[in-house]
Every structure is written in structure tokens, then in C-alpha cells.
Amino acid sequence: MPDGSPVGAALIGGGENEFDRDTVLRRREPGVYDADLSAGWMAGPAMHGGYLLALAGRALTDTLRDPDPFTITAHYLTASRPGPAVLRTEASRPGRAFSSGHALLTQLDDNGAEVHRVRAIATFGDLGQLTDDVRTTAMPPSLPPPENCVNAVKEAPDGFPLPEMLRRLESLLDPSTLGWAMGAPSGRAEVRAWLGFADGRDFDPLGLLMAADALPPTALEMGLDGWFPTVELTVHVRCRPAPGLLRIGVVTRNLAGGMLEEDAEIWDSQDRLVAQSRQLAQIRTAPAS
Amino acid sequence: MPDGSPVGAALIGGGENEFDRDTVLRRREPGVYDADLSAGWMAGPAMHGGYLLALAGRALTDTLRDPDPFTITAHYLTASRPGPAVLRTEASRPGRAFSSGHALLTQLDDNGAEVHRVRAIATFGDLGQLTDDVRTTAMPPSLPPPENCVNAVKEAPDGFPLPEMLRRLESLLDPSTLGWAMGAPSGRAEVRAWLGFADGRDFDPLGLLMAADALPPTALEMGLDGWFPTVELTVHVRCRPAPGLLRIGVVTRNLAGGMLEEDAEIWDSQDRLVAQSRQLAQIRTAPAS
Numbered sequence A, B: 001m002p003d004g005s006p007v008g009a010a011l012i013g014g015g016e017n018e019f020d021r022d023t024v025l026r027r028r029e030p031g032v033y034d035a036d037l038s039a040g041w042m043a044g045p046a047m048h049g050g051y052l053l054a055l056a057g058r059a060l061t062d063t064l065r066d067p068d069p070f071t072i073t074a075h076y077l078t079a080s081r082p083g084p085a086v087l088r089t090e091a092s093r094p095g096r097a098f099s100s101g102h103a104l105l106t107q108l109d110d111n112g113a114e115v116h117r118v119r120a121i122a123t124f125g126d127l128g129q130l131t132d133d134v135r136t137t138a139m140p141p142s143l144p145p146p147e148n149c150v151n152a153v154k155e156a157p158d159g160f161p162l163p164e165m166l167r168r169l170e171s172l173l174d175p176s177t178l179g180w181a182m183g184a185p186s187g188r189a190e191v192r193a194w195l196g197f198a199d200g201r202d203f204d205p206l207g208l209l210m211a212a213d214a215l216p217p218t219a220l221e222m223g224l225d226g227w228f229p230t231v232e233l234t235v236h237v238r239c240r241p242a243p244g245l246l247r248i249g250v251v252t253r254n255l256a257g258g259m260l261e262e263d264a265e266i267w268d269s270q271d272r273l274v275a276q277s278r279q280l281a282q283i284r285t286a287p288a289s
Helices: A018-022 A049-064 A164-168 A205-211 B018-022 B049-064 B164-168 B205-211
Strands: A025-029 A032-037 A068-076 A083-092 A099-108 A114-125 A134-136 A169-173 A190-197 A230-237 A246-251 A254-256 A259-267 A273-282 B025-029 B032-037 B068-076 B083-092 B099-108 B114-125 B134-136 B169-173 B190-197 B230-237 B246-251 B254-256 B259-267 B273-282
Touching: A018 A164, A025 A049, A032 A049, A049 A068, A049 A083, A049 A099, A049 A114, A049 A205, A049 A230, A068 A205, A068 B068, A068 B114, A068 B230, A099 B099, A099 B114, A114 B068, A114 B099, A114 B114, A164 A169, A205 A230, A205 A246, A205 A273, A230 B068, A230 B230, A254 B273, A273 B254, A273 B273, B018 B164, B025 B049, B032 B049, B049 B068, B049 B083, B049 B099, B049 B114, B049 B205, B049 B230, B068 B205, B164 B169, B205 B230, B205 B246, B205 B273
Parallel strands: none
Antiparallel strands: A025 A032, A032 A083, A068 A114, A068 A230, A083 A099, A099 A114, A134 B254, A169 A190, A190 A246, A230 A273, A246 A259, A254 A259, A254 B134, A259 A273, B025 B032, B032 B083, B068 B114, B068 B230, B083 B099, B099 B114, B169 B190, B190 B246, B230 B273, B246 B259, B254 B259, B259 B273
């Protein structure tokens, strides 16, 4: 019934905030979604990895019919470009409290051939159904108050090649982890920041997937210069975040073989560790094309 | 040519060591592999998660035609049982130095219906082709010499429900992280051990995938009692391990919502950090069925 079916029913997500509008999907058929990757979420020459992870997460929210990603991993195969993309998903529902699925994001290249961009798997459930026991030795990152941090957009030096996606965010960086921006990297592989959406949207689990990859690369503060594309990113969402700015700390312990890991801990305004993430990134010191 | 095709060509893996023999696959057709899950690798009521990860890794080694998993993530959907299993794989080769793929492990239930057991994605390449630069702040776990550690098999108390897979390993546990076994857990969420194969096999990247899940759960040393099934396990293999025992340290920072993460660092006999892993595990305090 092409004429009788309500158009609105095929839209997944959407709303007035930039992040929701830019991650809206159109369900073409069960398990097949059309997306339009927004140039507003580019990070250098490619689409931002956390944005792509959130898109995969949104598709799986619909496919799996569970609200929250408990754990999701994406592998970034080729650099995604702004414009049309297709997400194909596959579901497993083993009959427990969890569901699980796979998503493949593709685009067409200049010759019209389908290219694999991102592959993801995830386990979903309902964070609201979890027990509220907490035993943690993790501590929120030590950060100066927001007004003493460096606004990544407003205080960027003239001519700085600001990743476009930073304009969608309120990214308030700890000056003590920003030595690289002054030409004096500390050598310590740590970055810390407060993070919000520029338009005031509150964070939800899909927003956390984006946030897990939103800070400057730790490699810069290690004194490396170049481009650090993500090979793989895993996010564990442990709790629905309270409204307000997030605090994020990212550390790297091991650079080897031209790759490094970045571990992020994300805390909400109620001092809860709402997500833990790890990514494996490449070190490309040649200039990005 | 059913009669003319060499039978041996369809076998992936194999050899004289237990781990290789128990992870051998038969390629039925491109991207479809038959496995026979060995009861020797059970961990309690289900197959061991690291063993299953290695099986998925072996299938992808063949599908992707690259030797080494750089990063692999598995989601455990239902408890795998000893006996026949099928792995179906899917590949992406975006034309760079990396390849990437998906693997789904299934078994038949008692009614002959196919059940999804494990879903994995991975990025493969050749660890031998990586640069040998290393900058790390990670330190090998502090462990007493092997002869002062506790042999998990030989020194297990009478009647202790030893996971069967431990008999395939030489697991030498740091007594200072074994309080739980004496009824006096330290409360610190840390476990450390030396690890080898019982039959003297050396570790390779597939062996590391198993090793990432081979130590007792940190939850025991936190004083929890129960079963801690893995929801998701990600392993980054950073380097081919040298021969000899591994040193492994596992820590948990955050228990919340009935789940906890376990971070493992695996070091080889040449003091190199050869793998980093993280898993998300459930806490089930009810007795396992």
C-alpha cells in the first residue's frame, strides 16, 4: 500500500536538535535504513566515528526493539563521506533480557559501486531495568570548573583547522591537557574536558556513543602530529546520563606498531560513570588527503 | 569434483597441540565452516568465551586471508555447548592494509532449530608488517616467580568445581589475588597470573584471544559469589608473543547495574604488552543451571 502507509511511521529518530535531526533514519524495509550523513559531523576529511556509531546504534534501536545499547563496537573500514548512506541490520533475540545485532553502513563510490564503510555489532537492553547497585574504584576526572576551561570553538587560534563536528558541541577542554595547542605538548597521553551539545540537547545513550570519540586525540598531547583514524571503537553504556554537561577523561597507555588505544570514561552531572569506551586508532603522520 | 578435491585443503588449523586440534575447522564452502566444540574447553556449564573467540578468529583468518586479528569483538548470545557448530563469515576488504569481517557461530538446539551463539567482528592484518616503535606507560603486572604462585589445577582444593578448560592450561595464580579461594577475598578487583598451555604449546595471536578470558573472575576477589557470563569481549592484539609463559593482569573499576567490566593486559616473556582486552560481564548470583 504505497499510498496508504503513513510516511511518518518509516522515520526513526528526528526532532529539533541538531544531533537528532542529523541522525534520523528512514526505514526502507525491515532491517534496511536510509541515512543522509551530515557534513556538520565531519572530523577532518571523513565523517566523525562517534556520529557513525550513533547512527548504527539508532538503526539497531529500531531493529532490536530495545531502547539502549549496553555495548556496541564499530570497525571503520573506509572514510565515510557526507551524503546518502544505507544501513543494513540483522538481529538475534536469544530470548533473554538482551538482544543483539549487526549493522553494516555502506555508501556508493564515484562509480556507483557499493563500498563498506562501518561494521558494528551490539547488545541492547533496557538500562532502566538494571539494578542500581554500584561499586566503583573509578573517580571522575579532575577538571577545572567549566569557566576556567578552554572552549574548543570560541578560543581556537585563527586558522586552526577546527573539525566541523566541534561546532555541534560545547567542548570545554582542561588547559593542562592542551599543551599541544600551544606547541608545547606535555608528553602525558591524557585529555580531559566538559562536553555538551551546542544547542543544549541533553545526553542520552545514543549521544554518549558520539561523546566517546569527541575529544582531541591523546596522541597530540604525546607530541605526535598527524591524523589518527579510528580502527575500532567499543562503548559500554552503563547508565542513562542525567541532564547537564558530561565530564570525560581519555588516556592512552600503549602506543606500538603504529597504533594506540584510547580509553575514555564518561561521567554525568550526578557523578555517575555512565560510559566506558576504548578505541584502537592508527597513527598516520603523512598529511591527510 | 567431490572425489578429486583434496580433503586436507578444507581443514583450517589443526596440529598436535590440544588448542589447535580443538579449534580445527572444516571449510564446507567459502565462508561456511564446521566446528566441533570440545568439552575440554568448557568453563562451568558453557563453552569458554575465549575459546569461542579463537574459533571465530580462526574462521576469519581463512575468510580474510590475513594472518592476525588486530582487534576482535565477540558478543555471547546464548551458552554454547560441546558438539557440532557452524561458523558463517562475511568479509570486507576495503583495499587498505586491513581487512574486516563478521562471524556468526550457531548450533542446533534439542529440537533441531538453529540458535545464535556468538557474533563477532574483527579487523585483521599482518602484525609482522607493523613498525616496531613502542611508547608505553603500562607496566607488566607485579607477580611472584612462577614457583611461588598457585597452580590452579594441581593445588585446587578437593571438591573444587574446577572449570574444565583450566586443565588445558598452566595457570599460576598470584596468591595475593586468590583470597577468595581461601574464603577471604581481598575486596580488590584484581587478578594476576602466569599463563601457559598445559601441553607446552607457545602462544600466537589466536592463543592470546583465549588467554584474554582465562583468569578467574575479578568479581570473586570482590567478594561476590555466583556466575559471571561474558556479554562482550574485545581483544586488541598488539604484537606477536614470544615463546614462554605470559603474564596477565586483570582489573575491574566499575560494577554497576548488575554488570562489570574486566580489563586485561597480557605481557610476553620479552616484556612486551602483546594484548589488551576488555569484557563486559553479567553478575548472576543465582546458581547456574
